[in-house]
Amino acid sequence: MDLKELLYSKIDQLGVDYIKTKIKGNIQNSEYIIKRLLEECASSSELRNLTNSDYLELAEGLLHYLLAITITPSQRKININNIEVSILVPGARDLRINTDKVIIIQFLKADKIEYDQTIRELLKIQPTLNNIWLVSYYPMVTMVPLKNFVIDGESIKNKDIVQPFSKVLIEINDFLDRTNYTGFRII
Known part of the structure; x- marks a missing residue:
């Protein structure tokens, strides 16, 4: 499983609607969502020992996703x-x-x-x-x-x-x- 697949599987597990609802309800909730998704990816058994570069790739993919679902101009x-x-x-x-x-x-x-x-x-x-x-x-x-x-x-x-x-x-x-x-x- 590559990093993008891993990220999107963790997003699906957490729930797209849940993520949208939490962030739309209060932007402060995005802090929890980001932490949780990165932690879920890091502890996943599908990959072994993420490198610093892997974390950056996951973070970039996650930010792209969050900007898209929140319709943030970018x-x-x-x-x-x-x-x-x-x-x-x-x-x-x-x-x-x-x-x-x-x-x-x-x-x-x-x-x-x-x-x-x-x-x-x-x-x-x-x-x-x-x-x-x-x-x-x-x-x-x-x-x-x-x-x-x-x-x-x-x-x-x-x-x-x-x-x-x-x-x-x-x-x-x-x-x-x-x-x-x-x-x-x-x-």
Whole structure:
């Protein structure tokens, strides 16, 4: 069983309607849903010992799924200036209009040299530091202070810019509220 199949089997076990109802009822419930699904995948007997990269792949697939079911405006795996961006919220059109109203969520699966280069490239397309969010397995030290969502929540020391990945959907929702996003969304 591959990681995507594993993730979707755990989503089915938890229940698609249950997930939608919990999150629609209160966005804060997304923290529990994300934690639970990642834990279920990690403890699954279908796979042995997930690597850090496996966790990042699961987290990215899970976030894509949650953005889709909550009808959160976003674009996934988009290429901007020859840089593959993991997720843009709300989207590339908005990035051209006002960079303050767009976040880039970048999943960093490579080594430090590659992610330093990726960050330099992201800064060229999104100059607002607060609007570049990195997802990594462990907290990252970067050349500039960027918000970092971490899958291994036990390793978080500085809670100012480092947060558990389980809070990412809550933060996306808060961002859209703060920027007065007026497009369609259900959360």
